[in-house]
Amino acid sequence: MTGQDGAYLARFLLEKGYHVLGAVRQTSAVNMSRLEELTISSEIELIGLDLLEFETIVRAVERIGAAEVYNLAAQSSVQSSFEQPLFVSDCSGMGAARILEALRIVNPAARFFQASTSAMFDNAGATSRNEASRFQPQTPYGVAKLFAHGMTVNYRQAYGLHASAGIMFSHESPLRSEEFVTRKITVGLARIKHGLLDVLELGNLDACRDWGYAPDYVEGMWQIVRSENADDYVLATGETHSVREFATLAGAALGFDLDFRGTGTAEHAFDLKSGRTIVRINPRLMRPVDLGSMRGNAEKARDLLGWKSKTAFAEMVTLMAEADERRVRDTRQ
Known part of the structure; x- marks a missing residue:
């Protein structure tokens, strides 16, 4: 329940x-x-x-x-x-x-x-x-x-x-748990926007669901x-849709313009507005078996x-990103 x-x-x-x-x-x-x-x-x-x-x-x-x-x-x-x-x-x-x-x-x-x-x-x-x-x-x-x-x-x-x-x-x-990649993305990006996190670490960006x-x-x-x-x-x-797509849409909902660069574990997301690296790969987050x-x-x-x-997918991502930004903002007040 x-x-x-x-x-x-x-x-x-x-x-x-x-x-x-x-x-x-x-x-x-x-x-x-x-x-x-x-x-x-x-x-x-x-x-x-x-x-x-x-x-x-x-x-x-x-x-x-x-x-x-x-x-x-x-x-x-x-x-x-x-x-x-x-x-x-x-x-x-x-x-x-x-x-x-x-x-x-x-x-x-x-x-x-x-x-x-x-x-x-x-x-x-x-x-x-x-x-x-x-x-x-x-x-x-x-x-x-x-x-x-x-x-x-x-x-x-x-x-x-x-x-x-x-x-x-x-x-x-x-309401998804933060251990799932979708909430990890929206919570992480909201914290980065409000100065509570430097960079979001993810695993396989090519994983599609x-x-x-x-x-x-x-x-x-x-x-x-x-x-x-x-x-x-x-x-x-x-x-x-891929994890990369999800992160890009969530970033856009929170004011980021993410540009993914590099390949493999060197891939990262660069914010074209601020010039900061927002997302990077952590190989330890890769699953033993990924669908x-x-x-x-x-x-x-x-x-x-x-x-x-x-x-729609984009509407759902936006709802999640905006909800997490409200939560992060409210905890800072």
Whole structure:
């Protein structure tokens, strides 16, 4: 509930008139910042839940009796998944299986949504991926998510649960965690503009993603759950953009005119207005395995659900950059 998608989904469902309960990890400190930024923290009910403990999930399912269950929980940092492969496998993979089994036993009438990911696809061949494309994940995160996705399909087929998955390509927003490259860029450039950082260090500038806007995607989640028949759908924009493009647009939104020069690890971004180096490459930020350029084909979601990504890439980048500049400016006052 307290993550990017959880916060936006909670707001969306509240606007639809739902009574919304959100699961949070059973820790002493709960980060409410996203819910507070969306001004909905007082409108939802939080429940403690541990995806590693089946009994706590069963008890929660028994007590709540929810009509719809959205599993957005995961250890979602691809980089961190290389450092914690066992934990990400248990949390992101087995966690979904525990929820599905609890629903099968206690509340089989509930509709279930699994947040699947484009990281499940292979890294070769055609750049466009749809629901029939081959899965061959390249990261521990993708492997764990593929297991969760497969269990969702299995519980639908074997037990008749209304269990669906949204195979979502990257989706960003001002609520994205700063460990993701998109927020790292917008936060870093905002700090440079206000004199709090000298230079932004990035990894692979050529990495390309199909980046959409998170509020558009949570609406797709709801449409998938509300569809008459459970199924799996790709949610994507159908466009790809590089990290370099993202940084250039974010810089423009904050008043920089970035000119990328050099090649390889020597590449850097020079601001034509100030004459300063704003971005440089740090080889230590390169991933052990990086996905190539890949875009999603959301034709099925468009045709059967009427869903499409509404927010243009440049508009999303500008929204994120301006939000981070406001945050940086407010902390200095």
